[in-house]
Amino acid sequence: MPVKIRLARHGRKRRAFYYIVAADSRAPRDGRYIERIGSYNPNTDPATIDLNFDKALKWLQNGAIPTDTCRAILSYKGVLYKNHLLKGVAKGALTEEEAENKFNAWLKDKEQKIQAKKDKLKAESKAEKEKRLKIEEEINKARAEEIAAKQQPEEEAKEENEKVAEENANEEAKAEAPEAEEKKEETEEKKED
Numbered sequence: 001m002p003v004k005i006r007l008a009r010h011g012r013k014r015r016a017f018y019y020i021v022a023a024d025s026r027a028p029r030d031g032r033y034i035e036r037i038g039s040y041n042p043n044t045d046p047a048t049i050d051l052n053f054d055k056a057l058k059w060l061q062n063g064a065i066p067t068d069t070c071r072a073i074l075s076y077k078g079v080l081y082k083n084h085l086l087k088g089v090a091k092g093a094l095t096e097e098e099a100e101n102k103f104n105a106w107l108k109d110k111e112q113k114i115q116a117k118k119d120k121l122k123a124e125s126k127a128e129k130e131k132r133l134k135i136e137e138e139i140n141k142a143r144a145e146e147i148a149a150k151q152q153p154e155e156e157a158k159e160e161n162e163k164v165a166e167e168n169a170n171e172e173a174k175a176e177a178p179e180a181e182e183k184k185e186e187t188e189e190k191k192e193d
Contacts, residue, residue, distance in 0.1 A: 005059055005066040005074070007040065008033060017041040020051060020070060022059045035059075040073055046117055051077050061086070078107055 002025045007018035009030055018040045023033035037059065038051035056079045060066070066074055074080050085099040094102075 003034065003059065003062070003064040005037065005056070005064050005070045007067070007069055015043060017043065020056075020073065022055075022064055025065075045121060046114065049073055049077060051079070053077065053079060053082075057082055057086075078103065078110065081106060 003022055004025045005020065005022050006029075008021050008023070009016050009018055011017040019033075019036050020038040020040055021033035022035045022037060023031075027033065035055065037055045038049065040050075041048040051073070056074060056077075060074070060079060060083045071080070082103055085094065085103055088094040089096055089099050
């Protein structure tokens with residue numbers, strides 16, 4: 001029974017995530033598996049990999065063959081490197097201490113690279129957000145100027161209308177003034193009589 005370490009697809013359409021499993025090579029892709037080793041979610045940036053290191057190493061040492069994608073994942077997490085170092089220890093090329101020191105140095109370097117990538121993505125995201133806010137402020141400023149330009153002629157027209165109305169009121173008042181005076185005179189004459 002040839003065992004493979006491979007991905008079993010889960011999730012919904014266009015949002016797949018995968019289980020990393022040890023399965024019989026004759027079993028269907030999403031079907032029966034021997035043991036679940038971890039999970040892989042390519043939808044995040046950087047991709048989220050949750051791997052049981054010891055189980056994966058045990059399966060590699062027992063002869064399980066990883067698929068290309070799983071080989072890349074195991075390499076990324078350092079399982080293949082650890083397996084390589086343990087083979088060197090078994091052959092007598094290294095001591096266990098040396099192998100452990102090499103692996104810890106590699107792991108520390110890998111974590112720094114991953115953190116640097118996360119920091120870079122965060123900085124790019126922040127810069128992009130600031131750029132979008134600046135563009136939006138410029139657009140809002142331009143809109144405000146357009147609105148002010150449109151409202152200015154309207155305000156001028158209102159002021160002109162108010163002046164015209166005032167003048168009309170003054171003219172009416174002047175026209176009514178002689179009539180009012182005549183009426184006053186008439187009323188005074190009546191009082192006198």
